[in-house]
Amino acid sequence: MILQTLDLTLQYPGKLLCRNLSLTVGPGECWAILGQNGCGKTTLIHALGGLRRVDRENESSVMVAGKPPQTWPRRELARNLGILLQEEPGEFWGSVSEYVLLGRYPHVKNIFGWDAIDQDMALHAIERMELTSLAHRPLITLSGGERQRARIALLLAQSPICYLLDEPLQHLDLRHQLLAMTLFGELARQGSAVVMVLHDIGWASRFCDHVLMLFDDGHTIRGSSEETLNQxxxxxxxxxxxxxxxxxxxxxxxxxxxxxx
Ligand SMILES: Nc1ncnc2c1ncn2[C@@H]1O[C@H](COP(=O)(O)OP(=O)(O)OP(=O)(O)O)[C@@H](O)[C@H]1O
Structure with a gap:
C-alpha cells in the first residue's frame, strides 16, 4: 500500500466534500478521480499530498507509505510522492531543461549540483514529453500545453513511487493527451501508483483500472473501472x-x- 485514507472526511464551512472515505492505493494501480465541478477533487488531492491539513483528531486519516505526509522530511516525501497541481505556485525564469532538472532535487547527493544520472533523467523526461526542441527556451515563453508537458516532464524526472495528478490533461491537445495517458499507464504497469483527476470518462475507462467517484452530498463510490463505470x-x-x-x-x-x- 502506497497511499491510504482511513475514514477521511473533508469539508469547508457549509459544504461537505467527502465523508468517511477509506481508500487504499497499491503499487501498479492507476486511479481516476471523477466528479462534478466543485465536488472536492482538488481538495482531496491536496489532502492526499499533505498540502492541506485534515482535522486534528483525524490526523492519521491520510497515510503515504505508512506515515502521515506531514511527518515525512520533505525530500523523502518527494521521493515517494510527486504532485501535479492545477495551478503553478509561481513563475520560473529559467529554461525548460533547468526547470525539469528541479525534479531531481529530492535525489541530489552531490552538494556541487546535478550528476550525470540527474542530467540523463531530465533529458529523457524532456524527450518523452516531446520538448527537445524547446529545451533551451525560457519556460515562461512556452504555450499553455507546452508548459503543461514541461510540468509532467519535471515529475517524470522526479520519478516518485506515487503520482498525484490534478487534471494532468489540462491544455493538452489530443495527441499529447494520448501521450500523457500512455505514459501514466506505463508507469503504473512498471509498479508506480497513479492517481489522477480526470474530466474525460473515455480516458478513465481506457487507462485507469480503478475509479473513485465523489458525489455532491459527500458520498463516494470506489472500485474497479469495470464495475464502477456504468450508465x-x-x-x-x-x-x-x-x-x-x-x-x-x-x-x-x-x-x-x-x-x-
Ligand atoms: N478555502 C475555501 N473555503 C471555502 N470553500 C472552498 C475553499 N476552497 C474550495 N472551496 C469550495 O470547496 C468545493 C470543492 O473545491 P475543489 O476545488 O476541491 O473542487 P473540484 O472538484 O476540484 O472542482 P473543479 O472540477 O471545478 O476543479 C468548491 O465548492 C469550492 O468552492
Missing part, C-alpha cells in the same frame, strides 16, 4: 443523461441530454 453511476455523478456505447471492445460514455431539456 447509472455516471448519470447520478454528472446529473445528465449519458449513453454507453460499446465499440471496438471498448466502452464509451457520451453525454446525451440535460435532464428536463
Amino acid at each position: 447509472s453511476n455516471l448519470e447520478a455523478l454528472y446529473q445528465c443523461n449519458i449513453k454507453e456505447i460499446v465499440m471496438n471492445n471498448g466502452r464509451h460514455f457520451v453525454p446525451e441530454t440535460m435532464p428536463g431539456v
Whole structure:
C-alpha cells in the first residue's frame, strides 16, 4: 500500500466534500478521480499530498507509505510522492531543461549540483514529453500545453513511487493527451501508483483500472473501472443523461441530454 485514507472526511464551512472515505492505493494501480465541478477533487488531492491539513483528531486519516505526509522530511516525501497541481505556485525564469532538472532535487547527493544520472533523467523526461526542441527556451515563453508537458516532464524526472495528478490533461491537445495517458499507464504497469483527476470518462475507462467517484452530498463510490463505470453511476455523478456505447471492445460514455431539456 502506497497511499491510504482511513475514514477521511473533508469539508469547508457549509459544504461537505467527502465523508468517511477509506481508500487504499497499491503499487501498479492507476486511479481516476471523477466528479462534478466543485465536488472536492482538488481538495482531496491536496489532502492526499499533505498540502492541506485534515482535522486534528483525524490526523492519521491520510497515510503515504505508512506515515502521515506531514511527518515525512520533505525530500523523502518527494521521493515517494510527486504532485501535479492545477495551478503553478509561481513563475520560473529559467529554461525548460533547468526547470525539469528541479525534479531531481529530492535525489541530489552531490552538494556541487546535478550528476550525470540527474542530467540523463531530465533529458529523457524532456524527450518523452516531446520538448527537445524547446529545451533551451525560457519556460515562461512556452504555450499553455507546452508548459503543461514541461510540468509532467519535471515529475517524470522526479520519478516518485506515487503520482498525484490534478487534471494532468489540462491544455493538452489530443495527441499529447494520448501521450500523457500512455505514459501514466506505463508507469503504473512498471509498479508506480497513479492517481489522477480526470474530466474525460473515455480516458478513465481506457487507462485507469480503478475509479473513485465523489458525489455532491459527500458520498463516494470506489472500485474497479469495470464495475464502477456504468450508465447509472455516471448519470447520478454528472446529473445528465449519458449513453454507453460499446465499440471496438471498448466502452464509451457520451453525454446525451440535460435532464428536463
Ligand atoms: N478555502 C475555501 N473555503 C471555502 N470553500 C472552498 C475553499 N476552497 C474550495 N472551496 C469550495 O470547496 C468545493 C470543492 O473545491 P475543489 O476545488 O476541491 O473542487 P473540484 O472538484 O476540484 O472542482 P473543479 O472540477 O471545478 O476543479 C468548491 O465548492 C469550492 O468552492
